[in-house]
Amino acid sequence: MPVWHRIRSMARNVFARERVERELDVEVRGYSAMLEEEKMARGMKPNEARRAARIESEGTEQIKEQVRSSRGGKTLEILWQDLRYAVRMLRRNPGFAVVAIVTLALGIGANTAIFSLVNGVLLRPLPYRDPGKLTIIWEQDDKGKPDNVGYATYLDWKAQNKSFEDLAVYSSWQPILQTGEPEQLNGLRVTSNYFRMLGIHPELGRDFLPEEDNPASRNVVLLSHALWERRFNSDPNIVGKAIAMSASSYVVAGVLPASYQSLMNQDPRGGTVEIWRVLGYDVTLPFACRTCHHLVAVGRVKAGVSFAQAKAEMDTISAALMKAYPKEYSAAGVILTPLREKLLGDARTPLFILFGAVSLVLLVACANLANLLLARSTNRQREIAVRTALGASRGRIVRQLLAENCLLAFLGAAVGLIPAYLTPRVLAAVGTGGLPRLEGVQMDWRVLVFTAAAALLTGILSGLAPSFRLSKTDVHESLKEGARGSASGASRRLRGMLVVSEVALSLTLLIGAGLLLRSLAQLLNVSPGFDAGHVLTLRTSVLGQRYNDNNVLRQYFKDAVERLRVLPGVQSAAAASQIPLGGNMDEYGFHPEGKMNANPELDESAERYCITSGFLATMRIPLLRGRDIEPSDSLTSPGVILISATTAKQIWPNEDALGKRVKIGVLDHPWLTVVGIVGDVHHVGLDSTPNMQMYIPHAQYPFPDTDMTFVVRSSGPPRAIASAAGQAIHSLDATQPLSRVMPLEDYVALSVQGRRFALILIGAFASIALLLSIVGIYGVTAYSVAQRTREIGIRVALGAQRIEVLTLILRQGFVLILAGVVLGVAASVGLTRFLASMLFNVSATDPFTFALVIMLLVVAALLACWIPARRAMRVDPMVALRHE
Amino acid sequence: MTPNQTELLQGTLDLLILNALTTTPLHGLGVARRIEAVTNGTFRVKPGSLFPALHRMEEEGWLSAYWGESENNRRAKYYQLTRAGRRHLEKETERWGRISLAIARALEARG
Numbered sequence: 001m002p003v004w005h006r007i008r009s010m011a012r013n014v015f016a017r018e019r020v021e022r023e024l025d026v027e028v029r030g031y032s033a034m035l036e037e038e039k040m041a042r043g044m045k046p047n048e049a050r051r052a053a054r055i056e057s058e059g060t061e062q063i064k065e066q067v068r069s070s071r072g073g074k075t076l077e078i079l080w081q082d083l084r085y086a087v088r089m090l091r092r093n094p095g096f097a098v099v100a101i102v103t104l105a106l107g108i109g110a111n112t113a114i115f116s117l118v119n120g121v122l123l124r125p126l127p128y129r130d131p132g133k134l135t136i137i138w139e140q141d142d143k144g145k146p147d148n149v150g151y152a153t154y155l156d157w158k159a160q161n162k163s164f165e166d167l168a169v170y171s172s173w174q175p176i177l178q179t180g181e182p183e184q185l186n187g188l189r190v191t192s193n194y195f196r197m198l199g200i201h202p203e204l205g206r207d208f209l210p211e212e213d214n215p216a217s218r219n220v221v222l223l224s225h226a227l228w229e230r231r232f233n234s235d236p237n238i239v240g241k242a243i244a245m246s247a248s249s250y251v252v253a254g255v256l257p258a259s260y261q262s263l264m265n266q267d268p269r270g271g272t273v274e275i276w277r278v279l280g281y282d283v284t285l286p287f288a289c290r291t292c293h294h295l296v297a298v299g300r301v302k303a304g305v306s307f308a309q310a311k312a313e314m315d316t317i318s319a320a321l322m323k324a325y326p327k328e329y330s331a332a333g334v335i336l337t338p339l340r341e342k343l344l345g346d347a348r349t350p351l352f353i354l355f356g357a358v359s360l361v362l363l364v365a366c367a368n369l370a371n372l373l374l375a376r377s378t379n380r381q382r383e384i385a386v387r388t389a390l391g392a393s394r395g396r397i398v399r400q401l402l403a404e405n406c407l408l409a410f411l412g413a414a415v416g417l418i419p420a421y422l423t424p425r426v427l428a429a430v431g432t433g434g435l436p437r438l439e440g441v442q443m444d445w446r447v448l449v450f451t452a453a454a455a456l457l458t459g460i461l462s463g464l465a466p467s468f469r470l471s472k473t474d475v476h477e478s479l480k481e482g483a484r485g486s487a488s489g490a491s492r493r494l495r496g497m498l499v500v501s502e503v504a505l506s507l508t509l510l511i512g513a514g515l516l517l518r519s520l521a522q523l524l525n526v527s528p529g530f531d532a533g534h535v536l537t538l539r540t541s542v543l544g545q546r547y548n549d550n551n552v553l554r555q556y557f558k559d560a561v562e563r564l565r566v567l568p569g570v571q572s573a574a575a576a577s578q579i580p581l582g583g584n585m586d587e588y589g590f591h592p593e594g595k596m597n598a599n600p601e602l603d604e605s606a607e608r609y610c611i612t613s614g615f616l617a618t619m620r621i622p623l624l625r626g627r628d629i630e631p632s633d634s635l636t637s638p639g640v641i642l643i644s645a646t647t648a649k650q651i652w653p654n655e656d657a658l659g660k661r662v663k664i665g666v667l668d669h670p671w672l673t674v675v676g677i678v679g680d681v682h683h684v685g686l687d688s689t690p691n692m693q694m695y696i697p698h699a700q701y702p703f704p705d706t707d708m709t710f711v712v713r714s715s716g717p718p719r720a721i722a723s724a725a726g727q728a729i730h731s732l733d734a735t736q737p738l739s740r741v742m743p744l745e746d747y748v749a750l751s752v753q754g755r756r757f758a759l760i761l762i763g764a765f766a767s768i769a770l771l772l773s774i775v776g777i778y779g780v781t782a783y784s785v786a787q788r789t790r791e792i793g794i795r796v797a798l799g800a801q802r803i804e805v806l807t808l809i810l811r812q813g814f815v816l817i818l819a820g821v822v823l824g825v826a827a828s829v830g831l832t833r834f835l836a837s838m839l840f841n842v843s844a845t846d847p848f849t850f851a852l853v854i855m856l857l858v859v860a861a862l863l864a865c866w867i868p869a870r871r872a873m874r875v876d877p878m879v880a881l882r883h884e
Numbered sequence: 885m886t887p888n889q890t891e892l893l894q895g896t897l898d899l900l901i902l903n904a905l906t907t908t909p910l911h912g913l914g915v916a917r918r919i920e921a922v923t924n925g926t927f928r929v930k931p932g933s934l935f936p937a938l939h940r941m942e943e944e945g946w947l948s949a950y951w952g953e954s955e956n957n958r959r960a961k962y963y964q965l966t967r968a969g970r971r972h973l974e975k976e977t978e979r980w981g982r983i984s985l986a987i988a989r990a991l992e993a994r995g
Contacts, residue, residue: 005945023951024939027912027961030954031931034913037956058932070936 104412107365120441129199205254218280405463433757503820529681793880813865
């Protein structure tokens with residue numbers, strides 16, 4: 001087939017070129033020889049025959065050239081030629097090549113690294129079937145904010161809607177695995193249709209069955225692939241086996257594929273979800289109420305139904321429910337969050353900011369490379385002049401120079417792939433900033449295509465101006481004897497402009513980094529409301545039949561805390577159902593006497609801390625008024641509660657809150673009396689205003705928590721007492737699992753990890769850009785000094801002082817820097833607004849940061865000028881005047 | 885009367901070459917001689933046009949080439965028609981016939 005034939009010919013032309021040329025030569029000469037033979041056969045004399053044949057053949061070389069120019073695969077061949085020439089050129093100038101490749105490796109490598117992040121987190125398809133149709137459905141509260149849904153509501157939604165193909169709910173679950181070393185796992189309880197709806201199929205065993213989704217037969221679990229490998233040794237017969245968890249027995253129904261990583265992580269500090277249990281909701285329990293918002297609903301819309309249409313229908317259903325049960329809903333309406341947005345929405349902004357920042361670095365690298373090329377241009381003028389004289393067209397020369405540049409770019413990109421490959425490991429060390437889906441960040445085809453494209457773009461962009469300039473070389477001038485390469489005024493101006501742009505870009509990045517640094521400092525300066533130093537935390541989830549008796553449970557924690565308190569080196573200890581910045585979100589309705597709403601759902605909620613005595617002292621949360629919880633507060637004494645200052649101000653703005661009575665959560669519990677007002681703590685994050693908070697004694701609560709965190713204040717470093725603390729708790733009951741043994745400070749650090757991550761990366765980019773700019777400024781100044789050596793010599797000979805020479809050179813550099821700073825400030829003012837979401841207490845145009853960064857940059861840049869300027873100072877006029 | 889070689893359309897030269905190779909494979913000179921003979925001396929193809937055309941058609945797959953020995957035992961490159969080349973020749977011959985018929989009619993109608 002002709003196409004195949006043509007490809008084969010092209011390949012042959014490119015790769016077997018020598019053979020093809022030889023054969024052509026033989027063929028064409030043969031033609032001439034055969035003509036000669038013909039003529040001799042007709043009777044011509046050998047000499048005449050040869051001459052006649054040669055005339056008729058019209059010149060072997062020309063014929064061969066004709067054949068060559070009509071060949072296919074020409075572009076490919078030319079490219080190949082260009083590349084080989086480029087390699088030769090680079091080998092002759094290894095110094096230049098190394099500098100260029102390092103510059104490019106930094107620029108392109110950084111871009112590849114960030115793109116691999118963007119790829120792994122945002123671009124990679126979600127593991128679900130048709131993910132565009134999946135959405136979370138929140139209830140809308142009276143403030144228009146999204147809220148979880150209660151089971152009864154979910155049932156009604158499921159029965160009445162027509163927009164959704166299927167609806168499922170899930171809730172968090174943290175069982176203790178008891179086969180072997182007890183370990184607390186992060187898991188989800190899901191309705192039986194959950195995986196079917198998402199489109200995920202177990203690789204071993206089976207999915208949940210509808211008939212299992214009830215209280216009697218809900219001890220069925222699905223394992224993640226990782227869990228199956230880690231704790232069950234990839235046992236091929238795991239399906240159907242029973243495993244011991246949380247003092248019960250569960251049957252393994254199946255194992256999910258390795259490629260599936262659950263993204264529905266309600267507690268990001270808890271690690272990946274590794275186990276799923278069928279929900280089996282017990283509708284007889286009080287928790288099945290409509291006001292118990294602890295389930296998350298997720299649904300798949302039918303084909304052809306838009307999210308807007310689905311929302312409209314659900315709004316109607318919700319309104320009808322509110323009418324039917326007016327006291328159990330605070331508002332009507334639902335909020336839909338498409339799944340993709342819920343999972344990845346938070347990651348988008350920081351990643352785009354990082355991508356923008358790293359693009360600036362690439363531009364700086366391009367400018368630096370262009371500068372290098374311009375500097376080298378002067379050395380190559382002769383070569384280009386010769387080629388032009390031999391007949392090369394300007395386009396051909398430009399193409400060849402660009403090919404050379406692109407080769408450099410590809411080499412730089414290849415070198416840059418190495419740090420990019422190491423990105424995941426670096427991330428693990430630096431702290432991932434809370435980005436989801438990081439396990440998928442790797443060097444896949446999209447990343448490689450991006451790298452190649454970036455290299456191509458860089459090569460062409462940085463090479464255009466220098467190549468055009470060089471190809472315009474005046475042939476006459478350059479070929480004269482003794483002609484030295486001279487930089488035209490235009491070339492000098494161009495290099496100056498490049499330096500200005502480099503300085504501007506670096507300034508922008510540095511200001512960005514500076515703003516983030518200040519934000520982080522401000523954030524960490526915010527007092528969290530407690531003293532995080534020297535405190536160790538340990539989580540536990542109490543298991544066992546005997547703890548079903550609440551009295552036993554309460555006593556257990558009292559005793560455990562006591563054992564911790566008496567340890568050497570321990571100043572105080574306590575336990576609480578949640579800790580500030582701990583990531584939990586436990587809120588109960590706060591119903592003050594005399595101020596309750598007719599619809600209790602409309603009352604405010606407060607963050608609930610169920611604590612043993614000693615918590616305030618251990619955490620050093622200040623007691624503002626009244627008294628702390630004491631050991632004497634027990635089941636037999638009147639119910640008490642502590643509230644935060646914000647709670648007091650919000651509920652009783654003009655009255656003394658002490659002595660007032662409230663009910664918590666459900667209204668059929670007894671009244672609690674406010675006995676103390678404590679300082680606010682930052683629970684959600686250091687950058688958000690504290691909500692209402694309340695503290696109730698564990699010893700008094702009718703349903704004491706089994707999931708508690710111990711806090712232990714030590715005189716020395718917290719980790720030092722970790723094993724002693726663990727032993728003390730186990731001395732009471734060795735079967736209780738302990739997890740997340742970590743200093744309280746780690747929780748504080750985790751709460752700022754997003755900003756810290758961005759700061760580290762942007763700081764790195766700014767440093768690279770600054771370094772490249774300094775090198776650029778140095779290069780331009782040094783080159784200018786070398787060019788002006790003669791002039792300087794003359795000036796000195798004519799009586800100029802050394803200082804004058806110095807200021808002459810410095811002034812030139814200073815003009816460039818100043819221009820760059822002005823441009824950079826203008827750019828920053830325009831661009832830093834994109835950082836606004838990451839800034840805290842710092843405006844995007846904070847003058848202090850701007851001034852400081854500008855000073856830093858100017859000093860560094862002047863220093864870069866200084867060294868060549870000093871050399872200019874020392875120019876000996878005698879040497880200079882002889883300088884060619 | 886020898887028409888100017890450079891005015892010969894490329895397609896026409898291709899056609900002549902393909903036609904020359906219908907019976908036996910020929911080397912470069914042989915093709916030129918055969919065209920000269922068949923057109924009664926009207927078309928004398930110069931090597932500067934012949935070889936580029938031969939190589940191009942070989943790359944396009946209408947001719948295939950092999951090395952053989954000439955009449956005087958000289959190493960020479962022989963060209964022959966491929967199946968695709970034969971098909972192309974038929975198609976072009978038929979097209980040429982239609983064109984020349986149309987032109988002839990147009991010229992008659994002038995009168």
